[in-house]
Amino acid sequence: DVKVTQSSRYLVKRTGEKVFLECVQDMDHENMFWYRQDPGLGLRLIYFSYDVKMKEKGDIPEGYSVSREKKERFSLILESASTNQTSMYLCASSLTGAGPGNEQFFGPGTRLTVL
Amino acid sequence: DQQVKQNSPSLSVQEGRISILNCDYTNSMFDYFLWYKKYPAEGPTFLISISSIKDKNEDGRFTVFLNKSAKHLSLHIVPSQPGDSAVYFCAASGLWGAGSYQLTFGKGTKLSVIP
Numbered sequence: 001d002v003k004v005t006q007s008s009r010y011l012v013k014r015t016g017e018k019v020f021l022e023c024v025q026d027m028d029h030e031n032m033f034w035y036r037q038d039p040g041l042g043l044r045l046i047y048f049s050y051d052v053k054m055k056e057k058g059d060i061p062e063g064y065s066v067s068r069e070k071k072e073r074f075s076l077i078l079e080s081a082s083t084n085q086t087s088m089y090l091c092a093s094s095l096t097g098a099g100p101g102n103e104q105f106f107g108p109g110t111r112l113t114v115l
Numbered sequence: 116d117q118q119v120k121q122n123s124p125s126l127s128v129q130e131g132r133i134s135i136l137n138c139d140y141t142n143s144m145f146d147y148f149l150w151y152k153k154y155p156a157e158g159p160t161f162l163i164s165i166s167s168i169k170d171k172n173e174d175g176r177f178t179v180f181l182n183k184s185a186k187h188l189s190l191h192i193v194p195s196q197p198g199d200s201a202v203y204f205c206a207a208s209g210l211w212g213a214g215s216y217q218l219t220f221g222k223g224t225k226l227s228v229i230p
Contacts, residue, residue, distance in 0.1 A: 004158070033217075040124070042222035043159070043204060058217075090158050102208055102216060103149060106158030 003027070004107035006091050012113045019078040021110050023091030031094045032074035033104060034058075034066065036087040043090065049074055081114045088112075118142045119207050121221035129229050134192040136224050138205030141186065147208035149218065150179060150190050152201045159204055163190070195228045202226070 007022035025032065033048040035058075045058030047066040055066050063085060067075045074093075078085055088111050092104040120139045128134045136150075146167045151159035165172040165179045165188065172179050178191045192199055205221040 009156075035220075040222065042121075043220040045217065048217065092158075096216075102147070102218075103161045103164065104218060105161070106151075108158050109156070111156075 004091055004093055004105050006089075006107040006110050008110050009108060010111050010113075012115065013078075013081050014115055015082060017078075017081050017114075019081050019112065019114075021076040021078075021089055021091075021112070023074045023076070023093075023107055024072055025074075025091075025093040025105070026072065027093065027095070027105075028071065029093035029095050029105075030071075031096070031102075031104075032068065033092040033094075034064075034074065034076045035090045035092065036060070037090055037109070038087050046076065081112075083114050086112060086114045117222075118145075119205055119219050119221040121203075121205055121224050123224050124222070125225040125227070127227045127229060128195045130197055131194045134190075134195045134199065134226055134228070136190040136192075136203050136205075136226065138188045138190075138221055139186060140188075140207050142207070142209055142219075143186065145207035145209045145219075148179070148181060148188050149206045149208070150177075151204040151206060151220075152199075153204065153223070154201050162203075192226075195226075197228050197230050200226055200228045 004025045034046040035043045049055045049068040065077045091107040094104045149164040150162040152162045153159040181188045202223045204223045206218040
């Protein structure tokens with residue numbers, strides 16, 4: 001079974017803090033993704049990576065950055081946390097990009113609260 | 116502009132009856148469609164998918180129908196069980212920006228199956 005793990009289930013940070021969210025997958029997947037989920041807005045893509053050291057912006061990259069130094073690990077960074085970044089953050093990975101086989105496997109999520 | 120729409124935020128169904136969740140899309144270049152199920156405080160899990168060259172895919176109690184001319188797909192759950200109560204996300208796969216394939220998610224439909 002594919003396993004995607006996220007470093008924290010719940011996190012509370014203060015406005016202006018630098019926040020790191022870590023994600024690790026164990027199935028040698030090429031692609032990794034960061035989403036945030038908010039009520040009424042569904043899943044919105046923040047950033048994704050299709051290879052080590054490669055990254056692409058998603059729908060809502062503002063206020064975030066990412067790092068992928070190793071294939072299995074994809075980090076989301078909030079350079080200066082703000083209250084509007086309070087959300088559920090979901091990491092996902094997939095083997096390929098196109099068609100059958102590009103099902104994304106999700107981690108359990110990190111509920112981040114910024115005070 | 117929302118490319119994948121789930122127009123019903125919620126749906127209530129009696130146990131044993133059929134649940135029908137609907138999804139519409141606008142981008143005719145989408146070539147693969149997926150349904151995910153999400154319980155509270157967990158990441159979404161892949162449920163079922165369909166290629167654009169097919170009009171139906173069945174897996175146990177779950178069937179997905181695709182009507183390409185109407186740009187519409189639906190998920191049928193028969194018979195519905197209380198454990199099916201969750202948020203269901205429709206997703207579509209297509210080319211993104213620099214040539215990689217990504218998923219675009221709808222906002223989700225919360226299904227409640229009443230015992």
